[in-house]
Amino acid sequence: MEGKRSNTRPLTLLRKIKGFTRSIVEDLARGRPPLIYIERFRNYCTDTSGNCSCSSGLSTGKEAISLKRECHARRLDVMLRVLLIVQQLLQENRHGSKRDIYYMHPTVFKEQSVVDRAINDICILLQCSRHNLNVAMAVTVTPLMLEQDIISVAQYVIVVEKESVFQRLANDQFCKRNRCIVITGRGYPDVPTRRFLRLLIDKLHLPVYGLVDCDPYGFDILTTYKFGSLQMAYDATFLRVSEIQWLGVFVQDCDNYSIPQQCLLPLTAEDKRKIEAMLPRCYLQREVPQWRFELELLLHKGVKFEIEALSVHSLTFLSHEYLPSKIHNGGLKILSLNQMILHQNRLKTPISLNS
Template identity: 60%
Template structure:
């Protein structure tokens, strides 16, 4: 594969996808078994804005996929099917979730985990992030408080209803016109705590923004929090359980996740 995409360019990635699929077709046409080499890393990209899927760690070995092995044949088939869908997303400048991709061919993919693995492999092969592939997470997070912003053409006016929960936008890169008079951001682990704060009109007497990922935070929630930190320059506090799971969630907000 060519080097890492330092500046995001959909046209370049589309060309690399075309070259990759052409090389497989040429091998098959010449009677050769195509091989696909996939690096494996101890950690994965912890920065959702980064251009590569892997971390800066050196690869911890390689997997060589070949059609001479039956299990590899199925995996290559899935990889190419998912790659076709991703190519369509890039060509049409659309976004889709991993769940959307799974439901395009549920009888072929058989399980969501099969699609997830193929997307991970594609990110490693092309040294890019899921965000670069126009594949987004289905957002689980919520936000309330002294905040106003836009996502595409949709307006979120939390300031007029500071104790009303709004969904975290999935397309964080399209969030703009952020306005806030908050003094800090409070991240809470549990949805029940978030709802309790809303019921107690916590934001009415406290000029803050409250965010929850409903437990383990998804990528959209973490990216949205990072965006607010960069734009508003507010202190961030995190309320989690005092146990290993709570500290894991705290570390995920602060440093990112090994899996996404």
């Protein structure tokens, strides 16, 4: 399916749009209510048996949309309106943003999320990615960029969670000193950031590391890069960067790097609920059990801290000491089976979400 999406051409999409709308008109002409099936995808579940098919790029079933239900009729109306705009963009070889589309019918769409859902539905129906629809976002990876050779002297790529850390590394001239590429998605990454990162890795074949805060949101951001987002599970194989390695920061770093107690924050009840909700994700058990252990350790310790807490030693500690050391050691160390069992036994003490 990934290949179909990446090679989809405007004429092919226009033919698919024409066929889709023709089938709806024919149903209406014959007095039959249109029935549309949209495939559903997921990139994880909570089945810990390991028998699930998540992250495989395969459909997990189909959702039927019919005019018999008012909410479905509205959803189809929005989809057709967006599809008409997409058709015009393709025919005129122009690009428009999701926000442009929203403002073409604001009284109908009501809110941006309605347009976003319609675009996702259309991508699934037409078996394509958003860039094929000429629906652009803040930064667009164009088909021309995909065909170009990219040359770099960089030895690896670092993805940092937030802009403040990105600026810290820029001020320290980290890229120049270490021959690397630093990217930030400013929190949860958008599609252009993930697509650009995927392009870099495909073209340059470099190791890629992730640097996030030691809290449940940093962990969730890292898994978005590696496994994809639940909302865009249909496009996970096209956007995810499964090669990414977790560089830090880790719970045990607070001891290893002597982070003062005043730099540590207690996990909130919301933090604990989020961790509990993430722990059953099948890919943690199946593909990265060491990551799952780190999440359990975070919950057990009951504290979190930001990357910037390392600045307690010096402003340049992150770029001059921490990162070079972590990269030299290859990021998260993989524990042996015996070590993991030992650590798991140490975590047997029940944890209260109200504590």
